Amino acid sequence: MIKYLLIAIAIVGMGWMLYPLVADFQTATELNALATEYVNGSMNDLNVPNVVTAVVVTYRGLDTLGEVTVLFLATAGIGFLLRRKGHPTGKRRPGSEILKIGSAFLAPLIVLLGVYIFTHGHLTPGGGFQGGVVIASGMLLLTMAHIDFKFSHTLIHWAESLSGFTYVLIGLLGLLLLGVNSFLDPRFLAGGKWLSLFSAGAVPVIYSFIGLKVGSELSSVIDSLQDGGNEV
């Protein structure tokens, strides 16, 4: 009884806490000062049509670097906890005929879509993180369909480390070429033509490396979860 009373009090308190947000809400009719600065800067300064990408990669680039680091640590933790013990994995049911044929058709297209999403991150919605997760879901489909599907761990680890290293290196390159206060500034490459693939300075390069890093990390997470952690 007292348990349900406490739960009810918690729910009412939560509602009381959040009610002012709803009551005072009004739709903004114009951008505030910071948003105006971002929109103008990404159009005139950086040549990035997708303002979200401009904010994520450039104006809040340090946050993105932190996010990538968090993801790296999470992957390392999963790999450490679920490391293989040398035992052969238990018997798995092979994928059905439908799954096998469907994955043979779909997996290359899914990986291609992921690559498209992160290389066009500065033009269309999406970017490194989304593209990386799409690539990892393609790998998941292959892992589910074929029991003996294995990708090279050396390759995955090298792709992960190299792309993370290159991301930091590009950030330092901005610092080196453009002077102080310009860590992760992508403007050391040419701005290029508005709306073309090779434009917006180093933004597509940075997002491609983030995409590779996220894709390889999440693929290795799926791989560890698939056949690690037995016989603990």
Place this chain on the structure above:
Amino acid sequence: MTEILILVLLILISIIAAIYAVLTKKTINAVIASGVISLMASIIFLLVAAPDVAMTEATIGAGLTTVVFLYALKHVKGGEDD
């Protein structure tokens, strides 16, 4: 007007899925219900003109998190709630 109706419908579906996820006895049903919540959230993000967030929510929330939960469920080999 229709847009608000669709939004209300999506929010209702996600609330029902959330309550079901808490009340159901089978853990696998709860995992699927939480995936449904993420899917509804991603459609809502798409409708309010935030395609970047919608993409992230659909791939990570509805796709990867559900799969990771299913793998974890396979490893603990439980199923009944505590």
